[in-house]
Amino acid sequence: MTAAAASLVQSVDWVAVAPPTIAAAVGLIVLVADLFVRESNKTLLAWISVAGLAAATLALLPLLDGDRSTFCLTGDEGVCSYTADHFTVAIQFLVLAGALLTALLSVSPLKEKKALPEGEFWFLLLSSAAGAALLPASRDLATLIVALEVASLPAFALVGLKRGDRRSSEAALKFFLSSVTATAVSLLGVSFVYAATGTLHLTEIAATLGDVDGQLKTLVQTGVALTLVGFAFKTAAVPFHFWVPDTYVGAPLPVAAYLSVVGKAVGFSGLILVTVVAFPAYADVWGPVLAVLAALTMTAGNVAALRQVATRAYSAVRLLAWSSVGQAGYLLVPIAAAAYADSAQEAKKAIGATVAYALMYAAVNLGAFAVAALVARTRPLNRVSDYRGLYAQRPLTALVLGFFLLCLAGLPPGIIGLFAKVTVFSAAVDAGLGWLAVVMALNVVIALFYYLQWTAVLFRAPEGDEQPARQKHAVPLPLATAIALTAVAGIVLSGAPQLILRFSATVLF
Numbered sequence: 311m312t313a314a315a316a317s318l319v320q321s322v323d324w325v326a327v328a329p330p331t332i333a334a335a336v337g338l339i340v341l342v343a344d345l346f347v348r349e350s351n352k353t354l355l356a357w358i359s360v361a362g363l364a365a366a367t368l369a370l371l372p373l374l375d376g377d378r379s380t381f382c383l384t385g386d387e388g389v390c391s392y393t394a395d396h397f398t399v400a401i402q403f404l405v406l407a408g409a410l411l412t413a414l415l416s417v418s419p420l421k422e423k424k425a426l427p428e429g430e431f432w433f434l435l436l437s438s439a440a441g442a443a444l445l446p447a448s449r450d451l452a453t454l455i456v457a458l459e460v461a462s463l464p465a466f467a468l469v470g471l472k473r474g475d476r477r478s479s480e481a482a483l484k485f486f487l488s489s490v491t492a493t494a495v496s497l498l499g500v501s502f503v504y505a506a507t508g509t510l511h512l513t514e515i516a517a518t519l520g521d522v523d524g525q526l527k528t529l530v531q532t533g534v535a536l537t538l539v540g541f542a543f544k545t546a547a548v549p550f551h552f553w554v555p556d557t558y559v560g561a562p563l564p565v566a567a568y569l570s571v572v573g574k575a576v577g578f579s580g581l582i583l584v585t586v587v588a589f590p591a592y593a594d595v596w597g598p599v600l601a602v603l604a605a606l607t608m609t610a611g612n613v614a615a616l617r618q619v620a621t622r623a624y625s626a627v628r629l630l631a632w633s634s635v636g637q638a639g640y641l642l643v644p645i646a647a648a649a650y651a652d653s654a655q656e657a658k659k660a661i662g663a664t665v666a667y668a669l670m671y672a673a674v675n676l677g678a679f680a681v682a683a684l685v686a687r688t689r690p691l692n693r694v695s696d697y698r699g700l701y702a703q704r705p706l707t708a709l710v711l712g713f714f715l716l717c718l719a720g721l722p723p724g725i726i727g728l729f730a731k732v733t734v735f736s737a738a739v740d741a742g743l744g745w746l747a748v749v750m751a752l753n754v755v756i757a758l759f760y761y762l763q764w765t766a767v768l769f770r771a772p773e774g775d776e777q778p779a780r781q782k783h784a785v786p787l788p789l790a791t792a793i794a795l796t797a798v799a800g801i802v803l804s805g806a807p808q809l810i811l812r813f814s815a816t817v818l819f
Contacts, residue, residue, distance in 0.1 A: 481560025597649020608639025
């Protein structure tokens with residue numbers, strides 16, 4: 311082997327790439343095993359998937375010690391395509407833990423209803439989780455787009471996987487067409503950025519953009535704007551939010567829960583990487599745009615959610631869908647604030663606020679979807695009015711759901727939600743975005759109404775039944791485990807929110 315050839319040989323840091331690799335490998339194992347496992351034993355595939363996601367999550371532990379990078383440019387150790395830093399670990403934990411809870415929510419419906427092909431479902435879920443775990447570690451635009459599509463393409467199929475369900479097929483088609491269009495626009499933007507800078511690595515793009523002038527400057531400005539479109543779609547930011555309610559309602563409920571947390575993590579981590587890491591030279595452009603998008607998104611989501619409570623026949627999942635759009639607006643605030651930071655340290659602090667909010671939001675939102683999955687077992691329409699009298703029928707379940715809703719509203723005893731919102735408020739105020747903090751305060755008040763309205767419904771007696779009988783239906787162990795895990799996480803973090811706040815303060819790029 312010649313010296314030139316030897317210089318191109320790289321060693322792969324398997325510890326750094328372990329989390330997404332384990333998820334992908336287990337997905338392939340499940341796909342092959344599905345060919346040989348009898349129909350009566352398909353539940354085995356579920357437990358293999360759960361074990362694989364648990365192993366992928368545990369594989370994050372060795373990455374807490376320090377930054378690790380691999381797939382680097384030869385002769386330049388500082389320019390790598392894959393980096394496992396604190397930001398990567400935080401988002402990968404959110405993604406893999408969210409996928410694990412989704413898997414627990416899915417075990418019983420797949421076993422009992424047989425409405426979904428089990429082997430295909432678990433393969434698609436694991437594949438999407440692998441792509442979502444790869445994305446926050448990506449440090450070049452090519453890997454970023456590939457990871458985005460690996461996370462998204464299986465999600466399209468998951469949404470439309472219900473056999474013979476017209477709403478599911480319609481939701482999948484709407485999700486697919488809008489997402490593919492956004493991705494195509496992003497790819498056009500990436501090509502413009504590459505043409506102007508001659509590189510796809512985020513740090514090299516950041517170093518080169520400041521020197522671009524003349525006609526190339528117009529090209530790169532267009533590229534920056536187009537690149538952001540795809541990630542804005544994934545975050546469900548206005549005006550790219552229209553697909554959310556129909557997709558969540560038409561998808562299997564565990565898939566809706568997955569999209570509400572993991573799908574958002576994909577969008578926000580990608581948005582953070584392309585803005586703060588790759589395009590800091592254009593912060594004066596994307597900062598104000600994201601600030602306006604944050605205000606519009608939280609307002610559109612909360613006002614639409616408010617309408618759902620006014621109409622009792624509306625689906626609880628649709629209400630959670632609009633609520634997630636409103637929460638996306640809050641998550642955009644610190645990213646916009648990073649554009650106004652006076653130093654890189656201040657920008658990292660702002661991004662830490664987004665990471666903290668995302669982790670806190672993920673725990674309680676998945677918990678709310680888990681309770682919705684429990685109610686859907688006896689009331690498939692899952693309307694808000696179906697929750698009336700839940701406390702009389704399932705006291706502990708009602709208390710847990712009430713706690714989750716108060717967390718989302720930011721009210722005690724949901725201290726975790728309160729601290730999350732205070733963190734975002736602080737980021738906006740520190741950046742001098744006082745008007746955005748005011749808009750956020752108004753939206754928090756709007757959100758209080760529909761969260762408290764739903765909470766109140768839980769403790770009312772069902773109509774025509776003064777003494778309702780308590781539900782005696784057994785709760786499946788996987789579903790009970792998902793509810794318990796999210797409840798424990800919410801309670802622990804409400805008692806010690808500094809666990810997340812301190813970790814998010816160490817976010818590095």
